Amino acid sequence: MLDLSNVNTFYGKSHILHNFELSIEPGTIHAILGRNGVGKTTLLSCILGLTDRSDGTMSFNGRDIISTATHERARAGISIVPQGRQIFPDFSIKENILMGGFAHPDGKRQVPDIVSELFPYLIDNMSRPGGLLSGGQQQQLAIARALAAAPKVLLMDEPTEGIQPNIVEQIENTIIRLNSEFGLTILLVEQNIKFARRAAKNYTIIEKGCPVDGGLCRDLTDNTIHKYLSV
Template sequence: MMSLEVEALDSGYGAIKVLRGVSFSIAEGEVLGVLGRNGMGKTTLIRALSGLIKATSGAIRLDGEDISGLQAYERARRGITTVVQGRGIFPQLTVRENLEMGRIAAGKRPRDRSEEVLSYFPRLGERMSQQAGTMSGGEQQMLAIGRGLMTDPKVMLLDEPSDGIMPTLVHQIGVTLKEINKNEGMTIVIVEQNVPMIFNMADHCIILEKGALVAKGTTQEVSQSDVVQQYLAI
């Protein structure tokens, strides 16, 4: 079953069109990697999928339902959670309070998933009473992902989770995300500049260039094609 379908999606900011006719689909439980150089529309795609900006044309479907006209909070209540670039945690709140905010954001008071979150990120369990803003960048990213899991989502959207994080923690976060995907059957869309990280964890990949989709396929197909050198300068 297709969990998320995007058809001929256009979106942008005011009169500035960024995404141009983007189409792809992801089956339930798959990981989709979104690649492309800076400024090519990757973050705009995440924002359009989450409802933070509007689609100007085209369709976004979740489990067959067109959600293109829904606000971000309505999409969250249908099971889409977003981990934004820069993490977006509440720095003055404790780790425990940040996790609880994830449940509140879902709007439906989902089951308490704190035990599962701490099993994926045991380091957070050691810091439950610590102010989130005093933690390292990698720990804050773990918290942001954990807060997303607290919403009990069907789909997780991640924007540059490796940004500003030590390489050892980048690897750990990548491994944990794949574990979450396997254990939870959760669909994941991940935007990354870290191409090896994407190739290690994604089932399928797409490449954006100037807001248009220039390549899509299985990770093996994309990684072995000439488009990687052409559009990603690897």
């Protein structure tokens, strides 16, 4: 579904991703792992076309999108739940969700039916300002906003970071449900190795802007974790 071949990405003169290779199987969760500052978030930005410059080949559903604009990639079916959630604090829950509809392939701006099943609190509080929500509720809102674009691939950047512990498991289970019940392909940047192992089929470890290890999560060993991920 999503394949990167020999992709290089730059911010100004800084070369962040180097000859990057990645292949995402449709209908799976693929975990992106690595220490802080190795290029994980940049990888997601590159896929969305948000870096200053990228070259190489990036194929999405058989189409090379390396030169297409960000809004075209979004309309093609790539959506993101960004690190830090980035909701609009003065907008209501409903307004925040509808913002995701600008990227819907048909231009529909509506609250997806799936939101009522996944996040009943949001449905019951549509007029509440996003800035008054807890961290976990804001993460639910960020996911709902991304789903309003009807994505084929969902990019998720540290979705359990900064969330109260009693809500983390709910967010984790929601991510698994999005994949297992609704068939959504997910590219998951995650520091929680235990969750990555539980949720994802495949993994890729990044170091200094390069993929250095990868495979099936069931084959991810403690030695590999210690080598590439321990601080």
